[in-house]
Amino acid sequence: MKRSLPLAMLLAFGLATAARAANEADYKAAYATAEAASKEAAGLRNQWTVTVSTLAAAKKAADGGDFDRATAAAREAEALAKASIFQAASEKEAWKAMEIR
Amino acid sequence: MKTRSALLLGSLSAALVAFALTSPRVVAADKVDPVADAKAFQNFFFQKFPDVKHEDFVNGPYSMNADMKRQWQEKEEFPPYEFALDAGKEMFATPFKNGKTYADCFPNGGVGIRQNYPYFDEKEGKVVTLELALNRCREANGEAPYSYVKDEMASLTAYMAFTSRGKPMDIKIPDDPRALAAFENGKRYFYTRRGQMNFSCASCHVQSPGERIRAEVLAPALGILNAMPIYRSEWSGMGTTSRRFVTCNSQTRAVPLEPQSDEYRDVEYFLSYVANGLPISGPGARP
Numbered sequence: 461m462k463r464s465l466p467l468a469m470l471l472a473f474g475l476a477t478a479a480r481a482a483n484e485a486d487y488k489a490a491y492a493t494a495e496a497a498s499k500e501a502a503g504l505r506n507q508w509t510v511t512v513s514t515l516a517a518a519k520k521a522a523d524g525g526d527f528d529r530a531t532a533a534a535r536e537a538e539a540l541a542k543a544s545i546f547q548a549a550s551e552k553e554a555w556k557a558m559e560i561r
Numbered sequence: 562m563k564t565r566s567a568l569l570l571g572s573l574s575a576a577l578v579a580f581a582l583t584s585p586r587v588v589a590a591d592k593v594d595p596v597a598d599a600k601a602f603q604n605f606f607f608q609k610f611p612d613v614k615h616e617d618f619v620n621g622p623y624s625m626n627a628d629m630k631r632q633w634q635e636k637e638e639f640p641p642y643e644f645a646l647d648a649g650k651e652m653f654a655t656p657f658k659n660g661k662t663y664a665d666c667f668p669n670g671g672v673g674i675r676q677n678y679p680y681f682d683e684k685e686g687k688v689v690t691l692e693l694a695l696n697r698c699r700e701a702n703g704e705a706p707y708s709y710v711k712d713e714m715a716s717l718t719a720y721m722a723f724t725s726r727g728k729p730m731d732i733k734i735p736d737d738p739r740a741l742a743a744f745e746n747g748k749r750y751f752y753t754r755r756g757q758m759n760f761s762c763a764s765c766h767v768q769s770p771g772e773r774i775r776a777e778v779l780a781p782a783l784g785i786l787n788a789m790p791i792y793r794s795e796w797s798g799m800g801t802t803s804r805r806f807v808t809c810n811s812q813t814r815a816v817p818l819e820p821q822s823d824e825y826r827d828v829e830y831f832l833s834y835v836a837n838g839l840p841i842s843g844p845g846a847r848p
Contacts, residue, residue, distance in 0.1 A: 505824070507816035508757045540757070547754065555752040558763050560598075560605045 482531035487522050490534035494518070497541035506548035511540040593741040595734050595834055598748065602835040606783040610771070619787035619842040621780030625771035629778060633846065642719055642792040642844040645799045649720030652713065657702040663717070666698035675718075675725035676841050679830050680733065681740040688743050688826040691718055692801055709820035710807060715790040715799035715844075722789065722843030730787055730841060732834040747831030750824050751782075756813030762828070777848060784836045786829065788845030795848065802829055 498515055501507045518533035606618060613624050623630040653671065656662050664670035668677075678691035689697075695717055696706035707713040734740050754761045765774065766782035773779070789802045800808075803820035806828065810817040818824055 502816070505818065506755055509811065509814045509816055510757050512816060543757075547759065551753045551755070555749055555754070555761065558752040558761060558767070559748070560601050560767065 482527045484522070484527055487518070487527045487530045487534060490531045490538070491515075491518055491522070494534045494538035494541060497538050497545065501541045501544040501548070504545065504548040506544050508540055508544045511537055511544060514540060593745045595741070595744050598744075599835045599837060603783060603838075605767070606770075606781050610781070616840050618781055619784035619836070619839050621785060621788060621845070621847060622771075622778040625781065626778050629848075636846060640792070640844075641794075641846050642790075642799060645716040645719045645790075645792065646723055646844060648713075649716035649718070649723075652717055653720050657699070657704050659702050661702050663695065663698055666694070666701065671721060672724045673728060675722045675843070676728045676731045677733075679826065679833060681735055681737065681743060681830070683735060683737055683740075686739045687823065688747075688830040690802070690821065690826055690829055691721065692803060693821050693826070709801060710804035711796075711798060711800055715801050715804075718790045718801060719799065719844035722841055725841040726843070727840050729838050730784075730833055730836045732830070732837055734834060743827045743830055744834060746824070747827035747829070750828040751831055756810065756815030758813040760813040762809065780847075782832065784839045784842075786832050787836055787839055788842045788847075790843060791845040791847050793847045799844070 494515060498507070498511050501511065514533055514537040518530045518537060521527075521533055522530035603615075606613075607615065610618075610625070617624040620630070620633070623633045653663050664672075668674055675691065678694070679688045681687075682689045692709050692714055695714065696709070699706055707717075734744055751762045754764070763782065765779050766785060770779050770781035786802055789805065790799055791805070792799050796804075803825065806825045807817040807820060
């Protein structure tokens with residue numbers, strides 16, 4: 461009993477944290493990070509259309525006051541932008557494997 | 562002990578011979594050699610499709626599929642690009658406000674020269690495409706440039722391509738490191754994967770010509786620009802080479818570059834050069 465009480469408290473605390481609704485500050489932080497990654501991808505001339513549309517969806521959700529959805533979309537946009545940055549870096553050499561010689 | 566030394570010496574010699582044999586290959590592979598690239602490119606398609614006549618590659622998907630080819634040949638009796646062709650001919654002959662015409666901007670009055678575009682302009686140090694040259698001609702004569710992707714530009718290039726029909730593509734790469742760099746840059750663009758779909762131009766047009774992607778039969782990369790501009794049923798209208806690059810990028814979920822960006826000009830240079838010797842067939846019609 462003594463041992464299970466702290467464990468249960470920890471679990472309850474964890475669930476409560478995870479279930480906390482995102483607020484405007486969370487969204488703004490997530491959006492800023494995603495936007496920076498998106499700009500980096502565009503600078504590499506390797507922007508993905510889905511990054512742009514997901515960022516737009518994040519903004520639209522935030523404008524409607526749905527910060528849960530907005531934050532989730534911003535994080536997704538960040539992941540997409542980072543994937544496109546990774547693609548640009550790896551393709552610097554990888555394209556040669558496709559070349560007809 | 563003697564056996565071990567002999568084995569060691571033998572292995573070392575073999576390694577040295579292997580290194581000596583492979584190192585020149587590595588150097589050769591890194592050197593820009595458009596002639597060798599074009600030969601390898603053409604051979605790849607000729608060997609992959611031994612039954613396709615060489616000059617037929619310029620007909621894109623129709624060279625890959627007999628049923629489609631028959632339908633297209635019937636369509637060619639009343640081709641869907643005919644309106645654009647007529648409009649282009651009229652536009653080409655109509656003087657600008659200053660009294661000059663397109664003919665004044667091009668060698669041979671602009672007739673029968675499509676096969677020489679794009680070319681490398683040594684003065685500018687960049688590739689100049691036919692679309693770019695047309696808009697530069699307009700601007701030099703005080704006219705506003707046209708959209709690079711359709712309508713007027715497609716009509717003008719349709720007419721110019723028509724006057725070159727049957728002439729073999731004849732792209733030159735001058736002995737200029739900038740021209741070689743442009744060719745190499747175009748090649749890199751062609752083979753580089755992009756977009757969320759992680760597709761390169763080559764994913765469809767080298768690895769899968771003749772295969773279906775949804776309802777469409779993919780065209781081979783060899784001679785793919787010889788038929789430009791094209792009427793596409795999918796577009797319900799005409800489209801230029803610029804439009805083709807832009808839509809290809811969008812289809813891979815990559816944000817397209819601006820028409821006539823350096824990358825697009827270079828990839829047009831690369832694709833046109835490796836199609837040297839194949840006839841101009843534009844304007845074309847595609848599903």
